[in-house]
Amino acid sequence: MGVTTSTSSCRCAPPPERTATPGPPAVIHQIQLHNIRSWTHGTVALGSGPQLLWGANGAGKTTLLEACIIAATGRSHRASALREVVARGADAARLTVTVGDEEVADPLAQSTLAVEIPAHGRTQTLLNGTPRRPAALMERIKVAVFVPEETGLVVGAPAVRRALIDRVATQWHPGYEQSLTRYERALKQRNRLLKDALEADGATRRTLALEMRPWTEMLVATGAEIVEGRLALLMALDAPLAEAHREVAPSEGTIAMRYTSRENYDPSAPREKIATMLTQAFADTAETEGYQGHTLVGPHRDDATFFVGGNNLAATASRGQQRSLLLALLFAEIALLTDRAGRPPILLLDDAFSELDPSRRDRLVERLKHLPQTLITATSPDDLAPNLVAAATAIEIINTDEGSEAKR
Amino acid sequence: MGASPLPSSVERLIEALSRLPGVGPRTAERLAFHLLRTPIVDAKALAGAITTMRDTTRPCVECGHVADQERCWICRDEGRDAGLLCVVEEALDLVAIERTGAYRGRYHVLNGTLSPMAGIGPGQLRMRELFERVAAATAAGTPIREVIIATNPSPEGDVTLLYLQERLGDSVAAVTSMARGLPFGADLQYADAVTILRSLEERRGVE
Numbered sequence: 001m002g003v004t005t006s007t008s009s010c011r012c013a014p015p016p017e018r019t020a021t022p023g024p025p026a027v028i029h030q031i032q033l034h035n036i037r038s039w040t041h042g043t044v045a046l047g048s049g050p051q052l053l054w055g056a057n058g059a060g061k062t063t064l065l066e067a068c069i070i071a072a073t074g075r076s077h078r079a080s081a082l083r084e085v086v087a088r089g090a091d092a093a094r095l096t097v098t099v100g101d102e103e104v105a106d107p108l109a110q111s112t113l114a115v116e117i118p119a120h121g122r123t124q125t126l127l128n129g130t131p132r133r134p135a136a137l138m139e140r141i142k143v144a145v146f147v148p149e150e151t152g153l154v155v156g157a158p159a160v161r162r163a164l165i166d167r168v169a170t171q172w173h174p175g176y177e178q179s180l181t182r183y184e185r186a187l188k189q190r191n192r193l194l195k196d197a198l199e200a201d202g203a204t205r206r207t208l209a210l211e212m213r214p215w216t217e218m219l220v221a222t223g224a225e226i227v228e229g230r231l232a233l234l235m236a237l238d239a240p241l242a243e244a245h246r247e248v249a250p251s252e253g254t255i256a257m258r259y260t261s262r263e264n265y266d267p268s269a270p271r272e273k274i275a276t277m278l279t280q281a282f283a284d285t286a287e288t289e290g291y292q293g294h295t296l297v298g299p300h301r302d303d304a305t306f307f308v309g310g311n312n313l314a315a316t317a318s319r320g321q322q323r324s325l326l327l328a329l330l331f332a333e334i335a336l337l338t339d340r341a342g343r344p345p346i347l348l349l350d351d352a353f354s355e356l357d358p359s360r361r362d363r364l365v366e367r368l369k370h371l372p373q374t375l376i377t378a379t380s381p382d383d384l385a386p387n388l389v390a391a392a393t394a395i396e397i398i399n400t401d402e403g404s405e406a407k408r
Numbered sequence: 409m410g411a412s413p414l415p416s417s418v419e420r421l422i423e424a425l426s427r428l429p430g431v432g433p434r435t436a437e438r439l440a441f442h443l444l445r446t447p448i449v450d451a452k453a454l455a456g457a458i459t460t461m462r463d464t465t466r467p468c469v470e471c472g473h474v475a476d477q478e479r480c481w482i483c484r485d486e487g488r489d490a491g492l493l494c495v496v497e498e499a500l501d502l503v504a505i506e507r508t509g510a511y512r513g514r515y516h517v518l519n520g521t522l523s524p525m526a527g528i529g530p531g532q533l534r535m536r537e538l539f540e541r542v543a544a545a546t547a548a549g550t551p552i553r554e555v556i557i558a559t560n561p562s563p564e565g566d567v568t569l570l571y572l573q574e575r576l577g578d579s580v581a582a583v584t585s586m587a588r589g590l591p592f593g594a595d596l597q598y599a600d601a602v603t604i605l606r607s608l609e610e611r612r613g614v615e
């Protein structure tokens with residue numbers, strides 16, 4: 001190629017197992033929300049240890065967790081586009097998450113991570129008031145997450161599994177979020193082109209085919225970055241997941257999580273090899289996608305499969321096995337992010353305890369004792385184990401005429 | 409909904425302002441009310457400046473830059489290297505490069521990037537003009553030696569770069585793009601991981 005672009009292939013090694021730099025600050029001191037969902041304007045101060053955010057359904061508890069996820073990953077687990085979180089009628093939403101060391105109250109030791117989301121236009125990320133790339137924010141906050149959206153992880157749609165992989169990969173591999181954002185954008189553009197071609201006459205279609213080529217190249221380049229990142233992540237998750245699963249469900253058999261795709265990549269395939277396979281896949285499907293009017297191959301179609309004792313869990317999993325897996329994955333996620341950052345992540349549990357049975361609940365309570373901060377949502381403190389409630393700071397979230405607010 | 413609480417002339421201005429990029433309905437209201445309270449001479453000067461700007465400027469027939477004559481001042485400047493052409497998305501990008509004072513070639517303004525979702529294909533950009541310019545220079549015996557494609561590093565900018573690279577192909581001796589990575593003067597320790605990663609990916613040999 002005569003031109004060097006940011007889509008050129010990389011000859012760099014995969015990320016190291018551990019970064020040498022000090023980890024992100026340990027806890028969130030404050031969350032500020034402005035025109036996000038039910039929050040008109042609100043500030044919630046948080047301490048270390050378990051933070052119990054309780055209130056009626058629709059009070060705005062989950063939005064607090066969503067804000068932390070957006071700051072840590074650049075996307076929301078409840079919205080396909082960030083602008084969906086902007087309160088009705090508002091020009092823009094703004095969230096600010098202040099993070100700092102667990103014990104230090106010095107404001108200079110704190111970072112404010114702000115995300116401004118206009119109803120129309122480009123999202124802006126700011127670190128300590130200065131516009132920076134999303135990656136600059138993500139380096140300062142890591143979150144491990146349990147959300148009801150993921151309870152159907154084993155038997156649900158592939159999108160649920162991709163969302164989980166993407167969320168962890170984004171926090172584990174610098175550059176992953178950027179590749180994903182570029183890929184998703186190029187995919188939308190290319191699908192529009194395919195749709196235009198479907199409705200066009202012969203001559204126009206030939207011009208559009210010429211225009212298609214660079215979009216395909218872009219999808220191959222960014223798609224290979226994504227697949228490489230996902231394969232590396234699954235490989236890194238292997239041991240911590242098996243270990244966590246043995247602890248949670250010693251009698252169920254060995255767990256394995258495998259990447260599944262049309263291309264059937266070798267788990268250790270380098271990026272160049274993945275790109276070659278993707279190029280071939282685009283060539284193979286060019287005719288069919290022409291009829292169907294959308295892109296048929298690429299990481300947005302890939303999936304993951306769970307095996308326990310050699311059996312595909314999707315076919316055989318009981319409710320209990322699924323819960324074991326969810327809990328084991330959460331523990332593995334904590335282990336992996338701790339290893340990456342040199343400090344444990346902040347744990348976000350959205351309505352988690354109602355999803356788990358008593359023995360797995362106890363394990364989770366035991367685990368979060370060793371974490372610097374956990375944000376827990378529940379409709380009432382009565383839903384949680386008394387020993388957890390006793391150790392937690394309870395913050396009531398209510399929805400008034402003025403929007404959501406926090407009551408201590 | 410009843411009648412609007414505002415005179416229709418105010419409503420019309422709010423509507424017009426809210427179509428400006430980056431201006432939402434609330435901001436448009438604030439701007440309109442600011443203009444209502446501002447001294448009348450200032451408000452009229454603003455309206456006059458908009459009209460005068462539109463009446464006295466046009467795109468340069470050669471490069472597409474904003475000009476007050478048929479050809480812009482850069483295209484008229486005989487001291488400029490006609491063998492070097494820098495392709496930019498917008499005239500504002502040209503302004504940014506000109507501020508450096510270091511570039512002595514000419515420009516070509518595309519007026520955007522490829523974006524199927526926005527309905528922008530090669531035909532909506534000044535691409536045909538670019539190919540014709542390159543061909544005309546070759547035919548005249550003064551071929552363009554190098555085309556620098558200075559699109560932004562967005563997916564759309566990169567795709568436009570790839571498209572132009574392929575289309576220009578053999579008709580130009582060299583097609584190049586801008587280097588990307590660490591901002592000059594930036595400290596490695598203050599750069600985010602992605603910037604460092606991309607800079608590493610695009611590292612080059614030291615001469």
Ligand SMILES: [Zn+2]
Nearest residue numbers: 468471480483
């Ligand atoms: Zn000109």
